[in-house]
Amino acid sequence: MARTTVETAEAIIDQPIPCLDKGFVRLVDYMGGDDRIVQSARVSYGAGTKSYRQDRGLIHYLLRNRHTSPFEQVVLTFHAKMPILVARQWVRHRMARLNEISGRYSVMQDEFYVPAPEHVAIQSSDNKQGRGTALPLAEAAVVIDAMVEEQKQAYAAYQAQLERGVARELARSNLPLSLYTEWYWQIDLNNLFKFLELRMDGHAQYEIRVFANAMADCAKAVAPIAYEAFEEHILGAVTLSKSECAAVARLLAGEAHGLEGRTLAQFESKLAKIQASIASETPDEPQLPSA
């Protein structure tokens, strides 16, 4: 079987997608695509690619039933540049291989993340991990000025330590989380979907969502049918807990749902997602594969 090349992936390969104020995601290379998923799923009985309709049906069938190992046969390599605060979250996705710039070997560049004014917000009152209301632009400007000033001071102190001859590995100690770092990051499509499901979600921090969205574009270019299936069966799907299923059953029987507090809030956010899906287009559900 010839090596798989995908026209849509070839069109974006090596092109940095800008992220935040100074970062980017660049698809360096990829191995496989939709064809590879189909070939590997069918290997057990020796049949290769069939019609587009059958292949699409098979890919949807695999993801709907969480038969994920064929998706591991597709691998993407990214070069990305992000603030350390984003890298700290990113690296929690352990099923990947990475190689990061070394602050022991290289002098770190004077590049810091500065949020856009519309993203400067107060601490959320109901989500301990998140942002609440955005600050008025004049107040956001004061916050940003203070951030930039602190970054300048931190970098000047770093340079002063280097000039004193202090080792780079020590001199960097007081550099902040807003400093940009970069790495090569390689992941298979199944685990990239796990990353995207968590990091494209509204609960993820805005700054990592930007990178997740850029990588989603790359995944879509490499394996368009698999990405469509991911949107259909994972990203756009809603999972109900046992209590939520009982609440739905009560609602369908014309009774009160019986939920309260945080459980009710979560249920309502799922209902809102379901209601929002009426407005968005959903692809025709493909037929089950015959093979």
Ligand SMILES: Cc1cc2nc3c(=O)[nH]c(=O)nc-3n(C[C@H](O)[C@H](O)[C@H](O)COP(=O)(O)OP(=O)(O)OC[C@H]3O[C@@H](n4cnc5c(N)ncnc54)[C@H](O)[C@@H]3O)c2cc1C
């Ligand atoms: C909104 C949000 C907030 C978060 N907050 C925090 C936080 O405050 N602190 C924090 O530390 N993390 C936090 N995380 C990270 C989170 O706890 C998980 O570590 C991360 O999301 C794992 O994602 P993954 O399943 O894609 O990753 P992977 O680590 O790539 O795992 C992929 C699969 O392999 C399995 N796996 C990988 N490594 C192991 C292992 N060593 N042993 C057993 N199974 C393994 C996983 O169970 C999973 O099924 C947060 C994540 C999100 C999305």
